[in-house]
Amino acid sequence: xxxxxxxxxxxxxxxxxxxxxxxxxxxxxxxxxxxxxxxxxxxxxxxxxxxxxxxxxxxxxxxxxxxxxxxxxxxxxxxxxxxxxxxxxxxxxxxxxxxxxxxxxxxxxxxxxxxxxxxxxxxxxxxxxxxxxxxxxxxxxxxxxxxxxxxxxxxxxxxxxxxxxxxxxxxxxxxxxxxxxxxxxxxxxxxxxxxxxxxxxxxxxxxxxxxxxxxxxxxxxxxxxxxxxxxxxxxxxxxxxxxxxxxxxxxxxxxxxxxxxxxxxxxxxxxxxxxxxxxxxxxxxxxxxxxxxxxxxxxxxxxxxxxxxxxxxxxxxxxxxxxxxxxxxxxxxxxxxxxxxxxxxxxxxxxxxxxxxxxxxxxxxxxxxxxxxxxxxxxx
Amino acid sequence: xxxxxxxxxxxxxxxxxxxxxxxxxxxxxxxxxxxxxxxxxxxxxxxxxxxxxxxxxxxxxxxxxxxxxxxxxxxxxxxxxxxxxxxxxxxxxxxxxxxxxxxxxxxxxxxxxxxxxxxxxxxxxxxxxxxxxxxxxxxxxxxxxxxxxxxxxxxxxxxxxxxxxxxxxxxxxxxxxxxxxxxxxxxxxxxxxxxxxxxxxxxxxxxxxxxxxxxxxxxxxxxxxxxxxxxxxxxxxxxxxxxxxxxxxxxxxxxxxxxxxxxxxxxxxxxxxxxxxxxxxxxxxxxxxxxxxxxxxxxxxxxxxxxxxxxxxxxxxxxxxxxxxxxxxxxxxxxxxxxxxxxxxxxxxxxxxxxxxxxxxxxxxxxxxxxxxxxxxxxx
DNA sequence: TGCACTTTGGCAACAGCGTTGCTTAAGTGG
DNA sequence: CCACTTAAGCAACGCTGTTGCCAAAGTGCA
Numbered sequence: 001x002x003x004x005x006x007x008x009x010x011x012x013x014x015x016x017x018x019x020x021x022x023x024x025x026x027x028x029x030x031x032x033x034x035x036x037x038x039x040x041x042x043x044x045x046x047x048x049x050x051x052x053x054x055x056x057x058x059x060x061x062x063x064x065x066x067x068x069x070x071x072x073x074x075x076x077x078x079x080x081x082x083x084x085x086x087x088x089x090x091x092x093x094x095x096x097x098x099x100x101x102x103x104x105x106x107x108x109x110x111x112x113x114x115x116x117x118x119x120x121x122x123x124x125x126x127x128x129x130x131x132x133x134x135x136x137x138x139x140x141x142x143x144x145x146x147x148x149x150x151x152x153x154x155x156x157x158x159x160x161x162x163x164x165x166x167x168x169x170x171x172x173x174x175x176x177x178x179x180x181x182x183x184x185x186x187x188x189x190x191x192x193x194x195x196x197x198x199x200x201x202x203x204x205x206x207x208x209x210x211x212x213x214x215x216x217x218x219x220x221x222x223x224x225x226x227x228x229x230x231x232x233x234x235x236x237x238x239x240x241x242x243x244x245x246x247x248x249x250x251x252x253x254x255x256x257x258x259x260x261x262x263x264x265x266x267x268x269x270x271x272x273x274x275x276x277x278x279x280x281x282x283x284x285x286x287x288x289x290x291x292x293x294x295x296x297x298x299x300x301x302x303x304x305x306x307x308x309x310x311x312x313x314x315x316x317x318x319x320x321x322x323x324x325x326x327x328x329x330x331x332x333x334x335x336x337x338x339x340x341x342x343x344x345x346x347x348x349x350x351x352x353x354x355x356x357x358x359x360x361x362x363x364x365x366x367x368x369x370x371x372x373x374x375x376x377x378x379x380x
Numbered sequence: 381x382x383x384x385x386x387x388x389x390x391x392x393x394x395x396x397x398x399x400x401x402x403x404x405x406x407x408x409x410x411x412x413x414x415x416x417x418x419x420x421x422x423x424x425x426x427x428x429x430x431x432x433x434x435x436x437x438x439x440x441x442x443x444x445x446x447x448x449x450x451x452x453x454x455x456x457x458x459x460x461x462x463x464x465x466x467x468x469x470x471x472x473x474x475x476x477x478x479x480x481x482x483x484x485x486x487x488x489x490x491x492x493x494x495x496x497x498x499x500x501x502x503x504x505x506x507x508x509x510x511x512x513x514x515x516x517x518x519x520x521x522x523x524x525x526x527x528x529x530x531x532x533x534x535x536x537x538x539x540x541x542x543x544x545x546x547x548x549x550x551x552x553x554x555x556x557x558x559x560x561x562x563x564x565x566x567x568x569x570x571x572x573x574x575x576x577x578x579x580x581x582x583x584x585x586x587x588x589x590x591x592x593x594x595x596x597x598x599x600x601x602x603x604x605x606x607x608x609x610x611x612x613x614x615x616x617x618x619x620x621x622x623x624x625x626x627x628x629x630x631x632x633x634x635x636x637x638x639x640x641x642x643x644x645x646x647x648x649x650x651x652x653x654x655x656x657x658x659x660x661x662x663x664x665x666x667x668x669x670x671x672x673x674x675x676x677x678x679x680x681x682x683x684x685x686x687x688x689x690x691x692x693x694x695x696x697x698x699x700x701x702x703x704x705x706x707x708x709x710x711x712x713x714x715x716x717x718x719x720x721x722x723x724x725x726x727x728x729x730x731x732x733x734x735x736x737x738x739x740x741x742x743x744x745x746x747x748x749x750x751x752x753x754x755x756x757x758x759x760x
Numbered sequence: 761t762g763c764a765c766t767t768t769g770g771c772a773a774c775a776g777c778g779t780t781g782c783t784t785a786a787g788t789g790g
Numbered sequence: 791c792c793a794c795t796t797a798a799g800c801a802a803c804g805c806t807g808t809t810g811c812c813a814a815a816g817t818g819c820a
Contacts, residue, residue: 013807015776017394017778048779079797081797215620239678239680294677297674395806397805431769461768
């Protein structure tokens with residue numbers, strides 16, 4: 001009786017099944033990239049029969065989402081036909097609303113950016129103004145690929161927010177946005193579906209789909225603050241209220257120095273203080289200790305570092321974090337085989353990840369259950 | 381190309397769809413308990429049409445898994461027929477192998493124990509001996525409900541292990557078990573399917589299904605050591621190598637006192653040291669700080685405490701942990717509305733949770749994807 | 761008491777899914 | 791040139807949930 005509320009209705013009928021399997025095939029096509037993938041490999045990857053894959057791919061080709069891409073060398077019989085995703089069949093817009101700037105990007109189905117816009121932005125300005133700027137950026141980008149369907153707009157924002165409702169909370173430093181229904185407002189302005197998420201989650205999603213291996217991982221963003229994006233089981237973990245990933249204010253030093261949040265011994269405070277006094281080794285060690293805690297708690301495969309502070313000296317941070325994790329693993333603790341890397345690419349991955357928020361359902365990554373029994377609106 | 385390995389083949393065909401929907405209905409029937417649930421409520425809960433629910437429940441009734449249970453009062457028309465789960469249609473065995481004792485329980489489909497056995501056990505004894513004791517306990521319990529199908533045996537064990545392979549790792553204090561394929565060995569002995577998991581995960585699963593509300597939560601077990609079981613998105617989070625939940629050796633005090641694991645400032649060391657010197661308030665504060673970290677990182681709804689050390693003074697621990705979380709929430713951090721409770725029931729929930737490891741797939745909770753394309757063995 | 765109305769739930773027909781059995785296409789190798 | 795191998799489509803099929811319709815079983819007012 002109580003669980004019926006906590007679990008979304010997940011009954012599956014035939015259209016939902018069809019959509020699910022098609023998304024699965026599309027996901028494999030995307031992962032295969034430009035080199036493509038054969039029908040039999042798709043069958044193996046999905047667990048479906050080759051005949052079912054043939055039917056599904058035939059539909060995808062009819063819809064213009066897939067196309068043939070040559071033949072494999074024969075292995076003694078008829079050579080396999082290679083299929084590939086048609087990346088420019090559909091597009092999505094990614095928007096990164098930061099404290100001082102706006103980055104907008106139009107990506108194709110493969111996630112590759114085909115147009116990028118950056119502009120200064122004052123998050124402290126009236127909502128109408130910010131909204132207008134954002135809507136303008138979306139309109140300009142859509143003009144880059146006229147007559148091609150744009151699936152929607154993904155928006156990445158710094159502060160706390162609710163991914164489900166698309167409502168902002170107290171964006172740090174900009175209390176005016178508290179309770180603002182950004183998703184609904186932007187959807188009305190643009191006439192497109194809008195998805196809202198935290199910037200760290202968008203970055204994590206971009207990394208999860210960015211080719212650099214699968215597995216569970218944590219993206220740790222160290223800029224003026226410290227936050228995390230978690231990918232567990234191949235999906236972004238947001239928690240019930242999109243609050244997951246509050247990494248900066250984890251206590252790492254009981255009764256430690258006071259932090260801006262009012263707590264004591266927060267990772268963020270310790271890390272930034274060390275960085276401020278020039279002790280980058282200590283900053284990396286603090287970050288690494290927090291990362292090692294996370295690795296042990298969630299049993300993740302990799303840690304990815306990003307943000308301006310890390311970018312200032314990537315090597316030092318990677319080595320420092322890696323050292324702490326490896327030391328703990330060597331003692332018999334968790335963390336053996338965990339890789340530590342940097343995200344690279346500056347802030348653009350955030351905007352691209354925001355666009356992936358829109359693309360994810362197409363490939364069956366998230367938001368699947370919302371479609372059951374609903375009719376999709378078709379917008380041109 | 382790389383993602384095909386990280387993601388299990390999830391293609392869905394018609395038998396899989398049928399099983400999925402039937403499991404969904406069974407889950408709602410279980411949640412409804414003895415008071416039952418009507419077809420229309422099932423339809424609303426699953427998102428399927430009433431007619432589909434009628435077909436599915438008809439099959440369940442034929443299989444003896446569901447039965448009628450009276451009528452609802454009429455609301456102006458034909459009264460609804462109430463359906464309920466038939467709990468004693470099938471059973472499952474739960475085994476809790478602890479360092480010094482063995483608890484075995486036979487539960488029905490509703491998760492209620494119908495027979496319990498406890499016996500002393502020496503985990504340091506030869507594997508043959510431990511295995512024989514476990515198999516005997518299983519045989520004795522099965523005799524309690526003869527001629528009724530037993531779905532399998534769930535086994536909860538303290539140390540690190542691999543849930544997927546069913547292989548033990550270095551069980552703390554008992555290095556001999558390292559690499560022992562307990563699942564396969566016990567499956568051969570008993571002739572039943574066996575599922576292996578950590579004791580904290582089993583306890584968490586029992587709590588997740590134990591009626592006390594849904595939502596994501598963490599079970600923190602403080603006994604001779606400190607571990608955690610995480611339930612995220614309604615399912616137990618194990619991580620890729622079943623390593624998730626290593627909570628005791630999270631660093632909470634940089635350069636703090638040395639821990640038995642070789643690290644410094646581990647929660648476990650700080651907490652148990654405070655407890656040893658009689659400072660229970662400090663022990664609770666340490667535990668609460670770790671819990672607050674976890675609440676912020678994962679955005680969970682509740683924290684459940686358990687274990688012998690907590691049981692010695694439940695009030696002190698609950699109040700202490702709650703105080704830390706509420707203080708952080710009051711400052712504007714995460715944790716508003718998070719409840720802190722104790723598990724209660726001593727160690728028996730672990731054995732019951734172990735049995736739930738076997739029942740979970742029946743209700744579509746976990747291990748769904750393994751069934752696609754495979755034929756289930758039927759054992760009587 | 762009887763009739764109108766509401767609500768439940770099953771029967772029958774149906775569209776559409778992946779599967780199976782078979783055929784055709786398109787290569788390699790002796 | 792022929793035997794063999796492998797890939798991929800066609801047709802028939804079983805089974806899914808859905809739809810349209812109707813019987814069953816109540817309530818409530820005349």
